[in-house]
Amino acid sequence: MSELTHFINGAQVKGTSGRFENVYNPATGEAQYKCPMASAAETTDAIEKAAEAQVAWGATNPQRRARVMMALVGLMHRDMDKLAEALSREHGKTLPDAKGDLHRGLEEIEF
DSSP states (O other): OEEEOEEETTEOOOOOOEEEEEEEEETOEEEEEEEOOOOOOHHHHHHHHHHHHHHHHHHHHHHHHHHHHHHHHHHHTHHHHHHHHHHHHHOOOOHHHHHHHHHHHHHHOOO
């Protein structure tokens, strides 16, 4: 079973609390991942880093932010099948339903 990590300040970070919860595939009931439960210090660190990143993102000119978002659109189109499979495993959705959710998300990003 794969062990997930936290994503803090652009980096994969292993949990330090020593506590884990299983992530189950709702379609099969099978445990597919171990998810680390964040400690209070990890949570505080993540919040602080996100607040710092928001200031930098807010200071980025709108054209640059739009280019970043359009690059995200391109990546989502490129990896649509992989993303739909992950969404299906995580939420128990059919693949067409998962792709529909992704397309709705793409519409929001494009807007």
